[in-house]
Amino acid sequence: DSGLPIPQPPKHWLLGNLGEIDSSNNAGSMWRLADLYGEIFRLDLAGRRVIVCSSYELVNDLCDSERFEKPVSGALEQVRVLTKDGLFTAYPGEHNWGVAHRLLMPVFGPMGIRKMFGGMMDIASQMLLQWDRFGPDHEIDTADNFTRLTFDMIGLCAFGYRFNNFYREDAHPFVTQMGDVLMEAGKRANRLAIENRLRIFSAQQTAENVAAMHALCDEIIADRKAHPQPDLQDLLNPMLQGKDPKTGESMTEENIRYNMVTFLVAGHETTSGTLGFLFYHLLKNPEKYMAAQREVDEVLGDGPFEPKHLSKLNYVRYSVFETLRYMGPISIISKHALKTDKIAGKYKVEPSDAILLNLKPFHHDAAVWGNDADDFRPERWLNGGAEALPKNSFKAFGDGERACIGRGFAEQEMIMVVAMILQNFQLEMADPSYELWPKVTLTLKPGGFKIKARRRPGRN
Ligand code: HEM
DSSP states (O other): OOBSOOOOOOOBTTTBTGGGOOTTOHHHHHHHHHHHHOSEEEEEETTEEEEEEOSHHHHHHHTOTTTEEOOOOHHHHHHHHHHTTSTTTOOTTOHHHHHHHHHHTTTTSHHHHHTTHHHHHHHHHHHHHHHHHHOTTOOEEHHHHHHHHHHHHHHHHHHSOOOOGGGOSSOOHHHHHHHHHHHHHHHHHTSOHHHHHHOHHHHHHHHHHHHHHHHHHHHHHHHHHHSOOTTOOSSHHHHHHOOOTTTOOOOOHHHHHHHHHHHHHHHHHHHHHHHHHHHHHHHHSHHHHHHHHHHHHHHHTTSOOOGGGGGGOHHHHHHHHHHHHHHOSOOEEEEEESSSEEETTTEEEOTTSEEEEEHHHHTTOHHHHOTTTTSOOGGGGTTTGGGGSOTTOOOTTOOGGGSOTTHHHHHHHHHHHHHHHHHHEEEEESSTTOOOOEEESSSEEETTOEEEEEEOTTOO
């Protein structure tokens, strides 16, 4: 029994369905095809058979970890030139994933990230100071600004290293090198193998970028070993000194380096893009902006932000969730079947099929979110929040044991930054007629979105 047929767009004799994918906007291509073909469709991409699932019913079934797991293929596999067996790009069952995962889980837990509060405040304050200095007429490019912010936060909180992006004209070279490598990784995944082999120049460029990034990480490690800072509450100390509770092993220096780059890759564009989308939604929906600001005023008044405020800022937290639901920075997560299987008892798949979970249409499925799924409404999370939803409804942070290890870190930094901005500044769009378009690199962010920030009267 081969199950229900899976629709597929017409194929080109050589390129298969590659022509369906806009290599500079693969997320948009997947949304367009889901509109056309519905909850499931198949693509033949340069010899890879890809199955794209966009409904709650299918994604819920794919989250059964007994039958499906995260493969490392496509763009993710291309990123391995940079992050190898770091947490994000480790193959299923790869030894160093287990060591790092077990050793780092508690460090990323609620107690661990609370210790990074001071470092986050330090960087958030630098940003607000810069906004003040630039004044109310300055146009803030959200992508550039929030990337400086999130990059600096990871650098300081994870390795005690200051990239000092708020003190530079151009962002730190590491930021550009990383952007170039990720962009090229995404493109390589959608090219024929022969075409990739012909792109000698871009391969060489990638190799140079990767070498420079690894060298910086190695330098930070060497510096820490030469000048230990035993009281510093970051990730580097536990990575250098900690032991895997299961095997008693330490992380190898090479794997520490891959994970340092991993945290910078996984942790900065995602959080930065989310902040951009969030302020876009708040400015597009002034009554939601006012609701968030009202909550911040009630909780913080004009006093400094403190750890105790984090759990009280529910509207802000739900605005973050709603932003991620509406269109998050990661548009696809992947799975493959451990053996021949049928998704939701309907569609037959083989272990060699790459199954893509198409997050935007999935997070807009009326079966879970109702008929107003296309409205930005943080209120929908208020009654019981995520717990009140059917299981596996919200996958912006991935799924199962390969879900985001930095989720708590990201939530803490986003709630802090949103609250501090709303407390102190009145924002407006630099161009009131701006319409949202997602700029796609490996992640999504609002393209060309600029804001202006004016100090609120009486707040300084
Ligand atoms: C994994 C989303 C912030 C570190 C993931 C995955 C998603 C995700 C969807 C799973 C990817 C997959 O299935 O292939 C996000 C979002 C963030 C965010 C939406 C912010 C809004 C962060 C931060 C860090 C981080 C701040 C680090 C400090 C990681 C790591 C993994 C991961 C290391 C791989 C986990 C593993 O496979 O063991 N993230 N992330 N992320 N994330 Fe995040």
